Amino acid sequence: MHTTFPFLPSRAALLAGSAAVCALGSVEATAGGVRAGTLIENTAIATYDDGAASRTITSNTVTILVDELLDVTVTSLNSQPVLASPGEAVLTFEVTNQGNGPEAFDLIARTNLADNEFETAFTSVAIDSNGNGVYDAGVDEILAASRTTPILAADQAITVFVIVDVPGDVEDQQTSGVELIANATTGTGAPGTAFAGQGEGGGDAIAGTSTASASARGALRAGVATLSLIKSVSFQDPFGEQSAVPGTLATFTLVADVTGSGSIDDLIVVDAIPDGTTYAEGTLTLDDGPLTDASGDDAGEASNENGISVSLGSAAVGAQHTITFTVTID
Ligand SMILES: [Ca+2]
Ligand SMILES: [Ca+2]
Ligand SMILES: [Ca+2]
Structure with a gap:
């Protein structure tokens, strides 16, 4: 069997072509998709034969400014509960900008979780300034109140330490949890919530599937x-x-x-x-x-x-x- 076309144009053979180009060169993609602020230009082309000659026309150009998706993940980097004895204990987390544009995140640590067998007192949040994955007092930067990360590029991750104080009356093997929450500084909201004009490059910023907020829980086990x-x-x-x-x-x-x-x-x-x-x-x-x-x-x-x-x-x-x-x- 051979295929026959149900529609045969008689005079004008229409060829629809499209070209997608970025005004600044190649289109850079991130885990969150095409980078926020990218201009995607698109022009259609039609060619036809009018009997005298083959002709080509182009449409007007449509330009798309890619909006900024706000998405984030937080994970605990402690594969086992952190062994805690009275005094300082450090939990380690990773915060990743899963959006397609640069964004900073406000960090909130919660120590009063429902099923805690003992409660720690929040001390501070630090970032791993020297990138060795370990909290170094006096070296790793303690974030001042509001506890906002530096601006993270799309796909960038940082290691964050939550430092807490374990009470003196803790009993051996008791457990406790600490939750770290990261909220996009531009704003959070149900997926699709738009922050007009606040995206990278002048577009909107739009809360992604994460609601522009994420959290993870780290665990402590008392070793006394x-x-x-x-x-x-x-x-x-x-x-x-x-x-x-x-x-x-x-x-x-x-x-x-x-x-x-x-x-x-x-x-x-x-x-x-x-x-x-x-x-x-x-x-x-x-x-x-x-x-x-x-x-x-x-x-x-x-x-x-x-x-x-x-x-x-x-x-x-x-x-x-x-x-x-x-x-x-x-
Ligand atoms: Ca941003
Ligand atoms: Ca460090
Ligand atoms: Ca002696």
């Missing part, structure tokens, strides 16, 4: 290390028995256990020599190893006047340390 200290005593009396009489050696055992999450720092265990007893010189031990009574030569020191002191420094969860020392009952 707790220290337990258990003290016990055993006796060896002058008769080889366990009575507590004058002359009995009383050995105290202190067991320090770190539980929960994370670690603790600057751990020091001290104990006084009880009244009615005298320190038995050279009896201080740590984890079954001897410590000298002198100060400054190892982790411990002991004397009848000042009691015992053992510096354990940092200790991670699961660490257990045992200290012993002996006194004589006077």
Whole structure:
């Protein structure tokens, strides 16, 4: 079978052609489409034969000024909940201009979310000035109130840090969320909402499918290390028995256990020599190893006047340390 055209023009063979050009050169596209402010010019061409000659005419040119779509996404860059202990905690987000023109975004951080098991206090929002993906205090710029990002080019993304304060009474493994909202500074609204003349290049700005606003939630999980200290005593009396009489050696055992999450720092265990007893010189031990009574030569020191002191420094969860020392009952 061959195809026949249902319509055969007799004299004028009409050819409709079109040319799309940008007044400034090639048409640049972004994730949000053709760049805002682009002029798209379009002229139609018709050619025909009037019997005497083949002729060509062109239509008037229609020029389209591309309006600016306002669209944004926010994502959390923390793949796991941020481990939080009392004090500062940092959540990391990415804000991307998904529109087709330059736009800045107002950032709002919310810490009072409905299902939070503890509540953080908002401290500040910073941008990753040195681009290393990590919050660097004193280097990364803290945004002043209104917390507006720099103007982001179409498709540009920036890393944003939300810095919060974790309360001192947080319990291990409790969770909390922080939401970061980004609103286009030109305005937000239902998709299609127009802001006349406020688009890049003099066109309108138009809220896109994101409503020119987006948010994401980051999570915190409290990691709190707790220290337990258990003290016990055993006796060896002058008769080889366990009575507590004058002359009995009383050995105290202190067991320090770190539980929960994370670690603790600057751990020091001290104990006084009880009244009615005298320190038995050279009896201080740590984890079954001897410590000298002198100060400054190892982790411990002991004397009848000042009691015992053992510096354990940092200790991670699961660490257990045992200290012993002996006194004589006077
Ligand atoms: Ca804009
Ligand atoms: Ca940084
Ligand atoms: Ca010592």
